[in-house]
Every structure is written in structure tokens, then in C-alpha cells.
Amino acid sequence: MTCLIAALGRRLLRLIAVLGIVALAAFGLMQASPVDPVDAYLGPQLAQVSPEQRALIAERWGVDQPAVQQFRLWLGNLMRGELGWSRVYNAPVGEVIGSRFLASLPLLASAWLGATLFGFILGVVAGTREDGWADRWIRRYAYTLASTPTFWLAILALLLFSVTLGWTPVCCAGPAGVTRDELGLATRLHHLLLPALTLSLLGVAQITLHTRARMLELMRSEIALHAFAQGASRREVAWRHGARHACLPALTLAFASLGELFGGAILVEQVFAYPGLGRATVEAGLRSDVPLLLAIALFTALFVSLGNALADGLYRLVDPRLREVYQ
Template identity: 45%
Template structure:
């Protein structure tokens, strides 16, 4: 019984992922094909004036730029199915190598920011919910509303000016000190370069988790079974631990895993502000330089990244809330 349910779950999510990747591929390729960027100029670079028309034609023929958009899409899709995402016009290496190299830098940044924002938002939401109507609740809500309306790039620039330019506590940018070999960089220096970008993403991601956790906790504390527990003499902390944590954890986890897309979008801005060499900065370079293979490769990878985050959340639902398991097995 459970093996059959597990097989259906795998097949369902595999088909969902496949259809999502196909739809994203078609839409992304169509948008990129109508971009005003000249891929030949992006490939040649500053030496554009020294290239003859015949050389331009040879380059266009080599990259298949003279074909129709439909033909180019099917050639690209066929190569993708064989694991070949093409060659980056900006970095002159395979797209898979660029993604593999940049992903681990972005993973450290997004993973740290995701964990900090989730924990901090969850704790702030609990405090605000337990202190509903007090000055503490008002202060936390005001802080969350302010954060929610603050652009990530503006916050990053503000932190950069305060802690790097004025105080000089942290480096201005990059992931490692310039002029030092990668293997010679200490963990301390890596953390110093990672701190401000991670802090920017952490602050931006706090508000949604905090506000949703606060509202869910208020709803739980106003429910009938909580009133019955209070009549039996249970105190606030006991009520929170025995009845509140499990009920408010599910929506918090759901929201936080669903924020993978927002996290990646925030990383694009943060990495650009701090010149952090991750996937976010590679997206900007690919977009500005008309690097179509790299841009499409990162779009597919980010789609897979967000889908996996939502899938993990779906699996965790069943671990935290037994009611979800019962609905799935009936």
C-alpha cells in the first residue's frame, strides 16, 4: 500500500517537474530570442570593429543564428536532453562548469541567509503573538512592515556604507581577498566576506515568516482547546510548548521553503551589490552581455532549485502534521 503511494508520489512530481521545465524553457527561449542584444557582438566583445562581415557570417553559422527560432529551440532542447547546456559566451567555458563553480558560492550565501531569516522570523513571530497588543508586538510589526518595503539592493548599499566604508569592519566586496590564492584564504576571511551579503538576505527574508507566525499563533491561542487548557491551569509557556509550536510550525515551514524563489531573486541583487561571485552575479552578466546559453542554463537550474525546495516542504508536512499523512493515504 505504502509502496504504491510512494510510487505515485514520485511519478506525479516527476511529471510535474518535467512539464514545468518544458514550460519555462519555451517561455525563456522565446523571451531571449526577442531580446535586442546581439549575441555575435557579445561573443566578439571589444574587437567588434575588426571583424569582417564574412567573419560575422561564419560566427552566426557556427552558432546557428541564421536558423529560425523554432529550429534553434529544438536544437538547444536536444542538446539539453543530452546534458549539454552549451558554451558560455562570457566565460568561454561550458555552462555546466560555470553553474557548478558559481553554485557553491551562492549555496553558502543563500543557505546561511535562509537559516538565519527562518529562525529569527520564527522567534520574532512567537514573541509578537505571545505579546499581542503590547508595545513589543507593535514594535515587531513595525519592523517587519519596514523590512518588507525595503529593497534588497538599497539595504545592501546601506550596510556596505555603514560597516565597510565608514566603520571598516568588513571588506567592501568579493568572496575572498584580492591577490590571494583561493587555497590560501582562511575560513575567517571567507566568513568576513560572506557576512554582509548574508545579513542583507537574512533581514529581507524575516518579515514574511514573522508576520505569518504571529497571526497563526494568535489564531491558535484564541481557539477553544486553548481556552479549555487555560481553564485547567496551564500557563503561557506550557501552552506554547504543548499546543502552539506544532500548529504554527507547519505554515512557517511551508512559507519559508516556498520562499526559495524570492531568496534566489534577492541573491541576484545582493551579489551584484557586494560583487559576490555567485549565480546571481552570473545572471546579471549573462543578461547584460547577451549570453543566451548561460542565461537559459541558470533559468533551468533555478527552476529546479525552487521545485526541490517546495518538494522538501511537501515531505516535511507529513512528518510534522499527521493529518497530512492520513489525507494522503485515504
């Protein structure tokens, strides 16, 4: 029990250190950005605002102060549980992140689950028989996906399935003019289908290739040789022994890729005009909404860290040998 508390304490300290580094890095990038927050906020109305009014806005937001003072003020508000005010959405940052993340959650969850399951199955199939026809085609498929840009794949899917074939909606999470509460389940799934499939394809390649590598390692081992000598087929060895052997790297990559999944969601949501947290990140960046950008950076770091912690817990269920570390 003492070892478990100590391990949790070390993990908490590492999490605090990671969040601090992320906050410093994000704030530094915002300060180095050539986009002026006041000019970006005013946009076309900048010509109608006098220098005195612009100075008052800068003073009201605190952007006329030195960078160190701005960061100290933001950090003090954060310690009190205040994330700030979003200038783009004219709402508290916490409410913006909460509502946008709830909109992105079905997209992220379905894409993550699809990429994990599909990539794992393809990796097991490819590693069952090395250099077979299935192995060759799956490797080509994985290498092609790994080298495909996210935005290009999203645009191609949009042009093919939405514009040309008309099978899926062109944009958004629902029909125009319809509130979120009025949407039915079938309508939500119809609008979610193409963005989720596009985003899930991005995480398939790495899981497939690493699962295949672990499967090949097992199929060349003495365990597989002993099973073959007893009359077991390659398929039986792969699914009875190899699948469990390949679970650990698949889980590692699945949870470690949460950051990449969120990065892909930023581009996918922008292409499909999906009103989630990814699109809010783009809008906040274009209009230099510093409080919202800093909060999203911290939220993403926390999201990925919790995913890694969950992976550590699942490891002990998959491999009982790891349980001794926490005893």
C-alpha cells in the same frame, strides 16, 4: 506502496511540465531581448570586426537560424546531457553553474536558515500577546523590511558597515589575489557575514507575519482557553502548543521563498561583487549568453521544485495527520 509510487510519478510529471514551460518562457524572453548576442559578446571590439567575420560568428553559434530551429537544437543537446558552451566564461555551462553554485551555496544556506529561524521566533513572540509592545514593534519591523528594495538595503549595509565603520570587507568572497583554496575559514566567514545578513533580512518579514497570524489563531482558540483555565501562562501556551501549530506555514513560506531568495542573491551578489551564481546570471544577461541563461533558469526551477518536495516530506514529520495521504 502503490499510492506512494503513483504520487511520485505525478510529481515527476509535474516537474517535467514545469521545466518545459520554464525553458519555453526563458527562450522566448531571450529572443524578444533587444540585445544581440554577437554584438554583446564583441563589446568594444565590434568596430574592429568586419561584417563577414560577424556573420561567421553568428553562423558558428547558430543565432542566424530561425528561433524554432535554435530551440530545437538546444533541446536536442539538452536531451543528450549537453548544456552548451558559455560565451562569457569560455567554459562548459555545466562547469560554470557547478562552480558558481558552490560559491553561492554558503550564502544561500546561511541566509535561508537565518531568515527562517529569526522570522519564526519573531512571529511567535509577536503572536503571544496581541497588540502588546513587542507585537507592535515586530509588526513595524516586518512591514518596513517587506517594503525595502533589495539593492537599496545591500548598498546601505555596504556603506555603513564596510565603508564607514570598516567592520566588514567591501567586496568579494576573499582578499584580492588570493585563490579560493588558500582562504581560511575565518577569512571566508568574514567576507560572507555582511552579504548573508543582508540577504537573510529579506525573507524575515513574510515568515514573521504569517507565523504571527497562526499564533493569534491559536491563542484565540478553545485549546488556549482550556490551557489558561488550567493555569498555564501565555508563554507556555505559545511555545508548547502554538509553535508546533505555526510550523507548517513557516515551512511552507521558507521553501516557497527559495525562488525569491535566489532573486535577492542576484542583487546582493552584484552589490558586494560576490562571485556566485547570482552574479553570473547578471553577467550572462548583460552579454546575452543564451546557453548559460537557459541553464540557470532550468536549474533555478529545479532547485525550487526540489525545495517544495522537501517541504512536503517535512510536513509529515510535523503533522502526523498528513501521513495518511501517502499510505
